[in-house]
Amino acid sequence: MSETITLEVLRYNPEADTEPHFQTYTVPYQDDWVVLDALNHVKDHLDSTLSYRWSCHMAVCGSCGMMINGEPKLGCHAFLRDYKGTVIKIEPLDHFPIERDLVIVQDSFMEKLSSVKPYIIADQPKPISEGEYLQTPGQLKLFKQYTQCINCLLCYAACPQTALNEDFVGPAALALAHRYNLDSRDCGKDERAEVVASNEGIWECTFVGACSEVCPKHVDPAAAIQQTKISASIDWFKALLLPGGKK
Amino acid sequence: MSRRPYVRKIERNWWLSQPRYVSYMLRESTCLFIALYSALLTDGLIRLSQGQEAWDSYVAAISSPPGVVFQVICLGFAVIHSVTWFNVTPKAMPLALKGEPVPPKVIVGAHYALWAAVSLVVLIAAGV
Numbered sequence: 001m002s003e004t005i006t007l008e009v010l011r012y013n014p015e016a017d018t019e020p021h022f023q024t025y026t027v028p029y030q031d032d033w034v035v036l037d038a039l040n041h042v043k044d045h046l047d048s049t050l051s052y053r054w055s056c057h058m059a060v061c062g063s064c065g066m067m068i069n070g071e072p073k074l075g076c077h078a079f080l081r082d083y084k085g086t087v088i089k090i091e092p093l094d095h096f097p098i099e100r101d102l103v104i105v106q107d108s109f110m111e112k113l114s115s116v117k118p119y120i121i122a123d124q125p126k127p128i129s130e131g132e133y134l135q136t137p138g139q140l141k142l143f144k145q146y147t148q149c150i151n152c153l154l155c156y157a158a159c160p161q162t163a164l165n166e167d168f169v170g171p172a173a174l175a176l177a178h179r180y181n182l183d184s185r186d187c188g189k190d191e192r193a194e195v196v197a198s199n200e201g202i203w204e205c206t207f208v209g210a211c212s213e214v215c216p217k218h219v220d221p222a223a224a225i226q227q228t229k230i231s232a233s234i235d236w237f238k239a240l241l242l243p244g245g246k247k
Numbered sequence: 248m249s250r251r252p253y254v255r256k257i258e259r260n261w262w263l264s265q266p267r268y269v270s271y272m273l274r275e276s277t278c279l280f281i282a283l284y285s286a287l288l289t290d291g292l293i294r295l296s297q298g299q300e301a302w303d304s305y306v307a308a309i310s311s312p313p314g315v316v317f318q319v320i321c322l323g324f325a326v327i328h329s330v331t332w333f334n335v336t337p338k339a340m341p342l343a344l345k346g347e348p349v350p351p352k353v354i355v356g357a358h359y360a361l362w363a364a365v366s367l368v369v370l371i372a373a374g375v
Contacts, residue, residue, distance in 0.1 A: 014251035070264070097252035105252045138346050160268060163257045207335065208271045226339035 003029040005080055007038055009050065010091040012098045020098060022089075023047075029080055035088065036064050036075035039102075052102035059216055062150030065157065066102050067091040072157035072214045093157040109153060112169045115195045116177035121188025133185040146179030146224055148217040155211035155221050161204055168204040169195060171211035171221035178224035181231075197232040205229075274331045280324035287317075333358040 004026045012020035025046055027038045036054055043050050054064040057076045064075035069089050080088075096104035122133065155171035156162045162170050177196045181189045195201055205225045212222040262268040287309070294305040308314050336358055337351035 012253050014249075014253070017253075020253060020255075094255070097254045099250070099252055141346075160261060160271075163261070206271075206275070208268070209335070209338075210265075210267050210271075212338075213267065220338065223338035223341070226335070227341070230339065 005029040005038065005083070006087045007035075007042070008087055008089045009039075009042070009102070010098075011050070011101050012092075013049075014100055024087075029084070031079075031081050033080045034076050035066075035068055035073075035078045035080065035090065038080060038088075039075060039090070050102075051100045060150060062152030065093050065152040065154050067094055067157065072154035074152060074154070074216050077216050093153055095157055095159070095163040096153070104153075106153065108166065109151075109156060109170070109173070112173045113151070113176070116169065116173045117188055117192055118173070118176040118180060120180060120183060120186045121191060122185065123187040135184055139184040142184075143179045143182035146175050146182070146219055149176055149179075149219045149221075150217055152216065154214045154216065155219075158210035158214040160208060160210070161206060165200070165204050167200040169201045171205075171225065172219075174202060174205070174228065175219055175221035175224040178228050181228070193232065193235070196228060197235070202228045202232060274327065277324040277328035277331075280321045281328055284318070284321040284325065287321075329362065333362075 005028075007025045007027060008022045009025060010020050011017070011023045025042045027041045027046070030037070034057075036057060039050065039052055039054075043052075052064065052066070052075070054075060055061040056063070059074055059077050062074075065072060066075050067073075067090070068075070068078050069083070069086075072093060075090075090102065092098045092102045092104045096106065096108075099105050120133070126133075149172055151172060153172065159168075159171055161168050174196060177192050180186045181192065181196075197203075202225050205222075207222060207226060209222045212220045215221065258264075262272045291305055291309075294301040309318065333355050337354040340354070342349040342354060
């Protein structure tokens with residue numbers, strides 16, 4: 001018999017279950033398979049009722065975030081060979097309600113993301129006919145790492161503050177706010193500050209640092225948030241001390 | 248078909264579930280010992296202002312075995328506090344020279360160098 005590996009997958013059917021339970025599947029082991037391949041095997045050959053999100057299979061779309069042996073990971077980024085000889089426990093991302101099986105409810109994140117206005121806010125918007133907003137490579141370098149976010153939500157699953165304070169805007173949204181605040185073409189920092197510099201924004205972060213450790217795209221949201229804290233503090237002191245300072 | 252999302256509860260001992268959470272809580276707990284040691288130093292200043300007798304009793308108290316044990320514990324937590332803070336400074340305060348980012352090791356190293364320099368000045372001032 002060819003080699004196999006065992007998955008323990010958390011199942012939840014909102015139409016039938018009162019609470020989630022684990023279901024075990026045995027799938028073929030292949031060196032070049034990732035956990036997502038194993039789940040696809042289950043879906044295609046063993047149990048078509050299993051629900052999970054996925055799309056690109058190459059760590060770009062950010063859809064297949066899940067807890068793999070207690071660690072937030074992309075299913076397409078976790079090779080079976082790294083779990084060889086063990087049972088792989090697969091659960092939906094922590095700190096989010098479970099919609100069904102491995103599918104989480106993302107509504108709260110979508111609201112938080114839009115609240116930080118993650119787009120360029122120009123001082124005086126110009127029509128497309130006037131051309132692009134120009135930027136030097138040096139100006140791009142300042143924030144490029146924060147543009148790599150794929151909204152996979154691993155950082156929210158790793159951050160205990162998002163679990164303890166459900167209103168916390170959270171790592172990815174705050175990192176994206178920082179990304180636009182650093183963009184030379186953007187003038188929306190003050191508009192974002194209402195959310196970003198509030199108690200539920202950067203000040204709810206206690207710098208656990210787990211968000212940056214689990215980020216598959218090396219965005220480093222923890223760094224973005226700490227830098228925003230310093231910048232917001234300077235703005236606050238300026239407003240307090242300088243004549244005509246904004247409130 | 249109606250939606251009925253299941254919300255998982257957060258355990259009170261959530262911070263024991265991951266080594267990174269345990270080290271985070273350890274780092275955060277160091278502030279208690281920093282506060283206690285600050286209180287001890289403040290008490291020393293108050294006793295100093297109250298005259299020789301009060302000062303002598305303060306020195307005797309901090310030199311006693313429980314006093315020494317307390318200070319050694321505080322020193323341990325102060326070291327954890329400082330080292331963890333130094334390690335995160337490149338994230339919180341990234342520097343760039345001539346458009347190029349300063350390597351994190353240099354920023355952390357500068358903090359250790361400053362720590363050593365300040366400690367040396369304090370030791371010299373204390374006449375050690």
